[in-house]
Amino acid sequence: MLLKFQFLHFSTAFSPKFHKISAPVIRITKFRSQMGSSSYTTSSASSSKLLFRQLFEKDSSTYTYLLADASHPDKPALLVDPVDKTVDRDLSLVKELGLKLLYAINTHVHADHVTGTGLIKSKAPGVKSIISKASNAKADLFVEPGDKICFGDLFLEVRSTPGHTLGCVTYVTGDGHNQPQPRIAFTGDALLIRGCGRTDFQGGSSEQLYKSVHSQIFTLPKDTFVYPAHDYKGFSVSTVGEEMLYNPRLTKDKEAFKNIMANLNLSYPKMIDVAVPANMFCGLQDVESKAS
Ligand SMILES: N[C@@H](CCC(=O)N[C@@H](CSS)C(=O)NCC(=O)O)C(=O)O
Numbered sequence: 001m002l003l004k005f006q007f008l009h010f011s012t013a014f015s016p017k018f019h020k021i022s023a024p025v026i027r028i029t030k031f032r033s034q035m036g037s038s039s040y041t042t043s044s045a046s047s048s049k050l051l052f053r054q055l056f057e058k059d060s061s062t063y064t065y066l067l068a069d070a071s072h073p074d075k076p077a078l079l080v081d082p083v084d085k086t087v088d089r090d091l092s093l094v095k096e097l098g099l100k101l102l103y104a105i106n107t108h109v110h111a112d113h114v115t116g117t118g119l120i121k122s123k124a125p126g127v128k129s130i131i132s133k134a135s136n137a138k139a140d141l142f143v144e145p146g147d148k149i150c151f152g153d154l155f156l157e158v159r160s161t162p163g164h165t166l167g168c169v170t171y172v173t174g175d176g177h178n179q180p181q182p183r184i185a186f187t188g189d190a191l192l193i194r195g196c197g198r199t200d201f202q203g204g205s206s207e208q209l210y211k212s213v214h215s216q217i218f219t220l221p222k223d224t225f226v227y228p229a230h231d232y233k234g235f236s237v238s239t240v241g242e243e244m245l246y247n248p249r250l251t252k253d254k255e256a257f258k259n260i261m262a263n264l265n266l267s268y269p270k271m272i273d274v275a276v277p278a279n280m281f282c283g284l285q286d287v288e289s290k291a292s
């Protein structure tokens, strides 16, 4: 089934410190209900267009993802959850692969590392930063549930998955013509491989996280790949079906899940007092205050 694109309105917002920009985030009617159907045709041609790289930052065990439409003449690309320390590596890769980086995107306001989105903007002018409107952080573009972030013929659909933080979102791949199979879900810290994000700060709520994962991620096709923002156990990828069967927290009923989350006894992330305020400003809070 072909999706009918309808441009509703642009979701743009401006950080006072950044250039004015006008890149659109596209909203499409009935998108979420269509995503729930199984009537999309599979096309190996369409799925082969996606260039995909998983990158790792070892100090915070963070995964950054590079995606591009390799079939498009411009090879438009985006980065999900870049880290400040590895921005040069990521931008070198973008250059080596001949990609045109459009967007630097966060799944949420990270507590354990400084995002690379602000640095990327300064080193690669024209790139737009994106975060959810619900995060209340600064960025060039704010996304809401159902929005599509387009790069060439491909896009990321935005799904609201609060619970680890108030503004957490999951980005799910899609194609303007055919639904590539399988899809990929970038779950941030909402769903980790055999785990999930903690819920004890940044507006976290175990009740909300349970609902988010079950309603927004576990409803995706079971062969959907799960690529989280972190891994602490040596995993790199899972699937929705695998997590529905084997996730030791989210396979439990809600009350058992809430009990597990209330008793994690994790120490606070070492960088939280630096990272959260900085990440409210694309990781550039100190740089900006020093500059002004
Ligand atoms: N030790 C690390 C932080 C580890 C941590 O708290 N990770 C977060 C995701 S980053 S906000 C988390 O939700 N972990 C869940 C879990 O079960 O481990 C540091 O000091 O930075």
Ligand SMILES: [Fe+2]
Residues within 6 Å of the ligand: 108, 109, 110, 111, 112, 164, 189, 197
């Ligand atoms: Fe987090």
